[in-house]
Amino acid sequence: MRYLPLTDTDRAEMLAAIGAGDIKELYKDVPADVLLDQPVDLPFHAGELEVERQMAALAAENVSAGSVPFFLGAGAYRHHTPATVDHLIQRSEFLTSYTPYQPEISQGTLQALFEFQTQVALLTGMDVANASMYDGATACAEAAMMACRVTRRNRVVLSGGLHPHYREVTQTNARFMGLTIDALPANAEGGENLSEHLDDETACVVVQNPDFFGQVEELSVLADACHAAGALLVVVVTEIVSLGAVEAPGNMGADIVAAEGQSLGNPMGFGGPHVGLFAVRERFLRQMPGRLAGETVDVDGRRGWVLTLSTREQHIRREKATSNICTNSGLCALAFTIHLSLLGEAGFTKLAALNHAAAVTLAGKLAAVPDVEIVNDAYFNEFTVRLPKSAAQVVDALADRHILAGVPVSRLIPDDPAVDQLLLVAATETARPSDMDAFVSALAGVL
Amino acid sequence: MANSIPDTITGHRGLQLEEPLIFEQDAPGRTAVDLPEVPEIESRLGNAARKGEIGLPGLAEPQVVRHYLRISQKNYAIDAGMYPLGSCTMKHNPRLNEKMARLPGFADIHPLQPEKTVQGALAMIDLCAEWLKVLTGMPAVAMSPAAGAHGELTGLMTIRAALEDRGDARKRVLVPESAHGTNPASAHMCGYKVEAVPANEAGRVDLAVLKERLGDDVAAIMITNPNTCGLFEDEIVEISAAVHAVGGFVYCDGANFNAIVGRVRPGDLGIDSMHLNLHKTFSTPHGGGGPGAGPVVLSEALAPFMPLPYVMHGPDGFQLAEHAGQTDAKPYGRMKGFHGQAGVFVRALSYMLSMGADGLRQASADAVLSANYLAARLNDLLTQSYPGPCMHEVLFDDHFLRNTDVTTLDFAKAMIDEGVHPMTMYFPLVVHGALLMEPTETESRESLEQYIALVRGLTERAKAGEAASFHDAPKYAPRRRLDETKAARNPVLRWQPPIDQAAE
Structure with a gap:
């Protein structure tokens, strides 16, 4: 053997x-x-x-996204990953090392994590970021629980624009922690007034931007309302590439950002492993879950990095820890940081612009199909389409025509007639004009 | 500045190349990704468009490649040598697993594609689940937890859901003192009060004390078996029976399942729920801290409460249960986005198919044999904490270092200079100055002999009064001992531009 x-x-x-x-x-x-x-x-x-x-x-037996016109998003996105990323993350020294508990022989992982933390803080506009969580949904749940620790309050308001999986994971955790969740109904049309749901028991409001339906919002007014009520604003980002074009949550007043980083460096991979990003204001640092790489010096005075502030963590604090997380998404975080290093400021912002342009172009083509309506007025690379019939049936019929058309909202929000005809459509830099044309003409054929 | 080393002009030392941060190599406008021109469109970002710069550095591809290659060379790795971290199971990570995970039919599929377009992926998860159920002798498995601690939480939530379903809210979870820190942390996140159970003189759960602590408000015991002292809980059947007798459940931390795969089925031990660390027992790589996967096997009593989603066998092939209404069961909720760590399942399944029922059984035996061989060859010099055969890891305490002025930490750092990753130090907490060694089944005899010679040699040096050389160690690593107090007292957790640059 x-x-x-x-x-x-x-x-x-x-x-x-x-x-x-x-x-x-x-x-x-x-x-x-x-x-x-x-x-x-x-x-x-x-x-x-x-x-x-x-x-x-x-x-x-699977239809891979690269083999057909492909327009799915809803929290997992198809982007092109440079060949360099996968080559580098497969270096044995990264792939087959453990958590960097012996810093003298783990400087590679630690330096990469320090750079990752810096990149995440820059993208989100926050002070500090941790060394990763499992995924965006679990990061969201951790953010809600952290907000309750910080504010010593127990009520969490979830926007109806929050990804249903994120909502469900947060509700599940909250139920066992004895927290109260006020989850607002999903509403693709917008117009949700989250400020009305604040009270003096509210620990935080969790809002996604762009939201589950693709809508992009300016959040400063909401942030001010949260802070006036003594609550925190948690901003969730499921498409991290959006931050190359959309204002950073930190610049709009977010206190905690919980995001999914899969779009950079990581394949969709049928939903995992992905990489949760978690960034906070510095004053909340000690309530933060997860590992942190920090800078220091060795006995010769040379710069180096160690895992630090571990008195927050389970292996020291046990049941009083900020979280039970131990293993995180280290290698996915490495893929993320390498991809972002390759892109740089110029590449990342251009990638975001290409994504936005692809979505705007596709939305224009779809809007020209009779009885098809684009729901959103502001969006990044994903938007919601109202069809004249069941979106799930349309997606099914288009799959038979070798087109992966998008995610029917009913897949994630079942038993709600209001969403039955809504289709989430994403267009990234990987969508060619010919793919869009094939989609549009096939759609016209099945309606 | 702090990076300068006096003995060379460049700061490099031969193949040990110093490497600044990516942020210190920035040239604005430079990129390593060539993208097409952006078509002219009317922006639909509304009033949420980004206004300022992000501050990301620009590098070209050769620089990025060199950057990560250079820093990678500062890492130890299982591919480079023995990594005897007890409880962590640093075994060989087959490259076939990586190749399979990168097949476009697994890597390039979206979790919300129509089920008819991902039948192979659902079949893969189902097959992986089937192997895990047969190996553990358990009827059900929740595949979605992302890692061991996440699996613990899932298992406990399942238990609490089952208890609540029978109208039997309970308050306490019993956790042995030697448990991983994740155990009490998970129990707390599940809303339970944690109560420690001491070990007996043989390093096992003290059954008599356990029985005293049991009562009808105990939801579960969280037991690790084999435990973190590397010992099989020989009274596990009695422990399970005692917990069941008061209406509680037995949760098992399966981090050490690798000692008994193919030889003992947890289902035969009265265990109701156990997580499996696919990144330990089933060879998927640790990747510098993750990702892992922590599927949780469940007994008949717990199976109906399993969290969503899961794969079902339907009339037209495999289906996903993603919502409570799609099943007759009583799922308590959802633990994670999408369907779990599919990419990790591909790797673990590739490993299980490679090893087979016979190979997995042999691997457990070889892991146990290798640990006992270390014990036999070292216990005349070191102090093994508990007598008798161990399982896949052997625990020593620091009594053998008494009066040497060498601590467990010093000993570990001296191992670094010898080119071996240290064993787990200071864990478990139940012995003084623990040294927990787990060789795994993938070390050759030659490798074990070198390790034994190294540990014996260092022990002899320590006992010969050469403490100073230990205090200085490591001398040959990319960095010498790092100031962890400084890191914690004045946390620097991100790069900041130098002040003069920031002022521009």
């Missing part, structure tokens, strides 16, 4: 050195009646070629 270096001779000699007759003696603490004598009922080992064939056969 190719992953097992010990030979039978090694095993025999090692057992002899231990003074054991056979391997069973080493399992003597296991009750005899539960120790299996035989392998379990699963196939035996296989060579690379056989495994590759089996896995490739499963992969071949």
Whole structure:
């Protein structure tokens, strides 16, 4: 077996050195009646070629996004990732290292995390960012719980424009923590007045920008209202590329930003692993969950980095920790930071502009289809379309025509007749004019 | 400034290349990505358009490649050498797993594509789940948790949901003192009061004390088996029975499942719920801290409360249950966006198919054999904390360093100079100055012998009074000991432009 270096001779000699007759003696603490004598009922080992064939056969049963015109978003986006990113993250030193608990021999990971934290802080317009969370949805839940710790209040208001998965994860966590969630109804038309829902028990308002339906808002007035009520403003961003064109949440008064970073460096990968981004105002630093890389010097006075402020964390503080998170999304964060380093200011803002232009172009083409209406007035690279019939049926019919048209809102918000005909459509830099034309003409054909 | 080293002009030392931050290599306008011109459009950003600059540095591709290559060379890695971090299971990460995860049919698919366009991905998750269920002897598995701690939380929430469903709200969760810190943190996040259970002299849960602490307000015990002392909880069946007798559930931290895969099924031990660290037991890479995956296996009693989403077998193929209304069960909620760490499942499944039922069973045996071999070859010099065979890791305490003026930390730092990653230090907390060594099954005999020689050699040096050399260590790493107090007292958590530049 190719992953097992010990030979039978090694095993025999090692057992002899231990003074054991056979391997069973080493399992003597296991009750005899539960120790299996035989392998379990699963196939035996296989060579690379056989495994590759089996896995490739499963992969071949999926329609990959690159093989068809593709317009899905709703929290996971298809972007082009430079070849350099995947090459670098597969370097053994990054891929096969552990959490940097021994900083003298982990400076590579630590420096990359320090740079990642800086980039996330810059993008979001916040003071500090952590070294990543599992994904955007769990980051959102952590942000709500953190706001309750900071304000010592228990009520959380969730905008109806929050991604339904983010809402559900936050509600799930809140229920067990004994927090009160006031989740406003989803409403693609906008017009939600979150300020009306503030009271003196409110720890925070959680708002997504661009929101689940693609709508982009200026949030300063909401931020002021939150602060006047003694509450925090949590801003969620599910498409991080938007921050190359849309004002940073920190510049609009956000106190905590919880975001999904998949768009930079990471494949959609059927939904994971992705990378949660988490950034806060400096005064809330000690209530922040997750790992932090910090700058210091070694005994020779040379600059270096360590994991720091770990008295917030579970391995020191146990049940009093700010979170139970340990393993995070380190390698996805590395992919994110490398992609952003490649882009730089000029590349990132241009990428955002290309995304916006693609969406505006596609929206124009779709709006020309009879009975199709674009719902949003302001958006980035994703918008909501009202169709004259069930969006789920349209998506299904278009999939049969080899077009992945978007996400029917009913997929995430079931049993609500008001959203039945709404389709979320995203267009990134990967959408070609010919893809858009194929989509538009096929759509006209199925309506 | 602080980066300068006196002995070379450049600051480099041969192949050890100093590398500034990307932010210190900025030339405005430069980029490593060539993008087409942006078409003329009418902006639809409304009043939310970004007004100022972000402040990202501009570099060209060769500079970016060199930057990350240089900093990568400052990392130790399992591909470079033995990484005996107890409880962390740093085993070989097969490259086949990486190749499979990058097949476009897995990497380039969206989680919300129509189900008929992702049947292979759903089949992959289902097959991965099937292997995990058979290996653990459990009837159900929640695949969505993102990591071990997330799995713990999922398992406890499932337990609480099941208890509440029978109108039996409980208050306490019992956690052994030797548990990972994530255990009490997860129990707290689930709304429970955490109560510690001491270990007995043999390093196991003290069954008598446990029974005293049990009562009808105990929701669960969180037990780690094999435990963090590297020992099998030999009274696990009795522990499970005692907890069940008061109506509680048994949660098992499965971080150490790698010792017993294919040899013991947790389902046979009375365990109701257990997470599996796919990034430990099933060889997916740690990536400098993640991502992982922490699927949670569940007993019949808990299965109906499993969180969404999950894969179901439908009349026309695989389906996803994404909403409560799609199933007769009583899912308590959702833990994560989309459907879990699909890319990690691909890697773990590739590993399981490669190893097979026979190979997984052999891997557990080799892991246990290697740990016991370290114990046998070291315990005349070091002080093994508990006698008798260990499982996949062996625990020593620092009594062997008494009167040497060398601490566990010093010992670890000296190992760095010898080219080996240190073992886990100061954990578990139940012994003094713990040194927890986990060789895993993927170390060769030669590698084990080198490690033994190194640990013996350092121990002899310590006992010979050469403490000063330990205090100086590491001398040959990219950095020497770093000032962690300074880092925490005056946190610098991001790069800031120099003052004169910021004023421009």
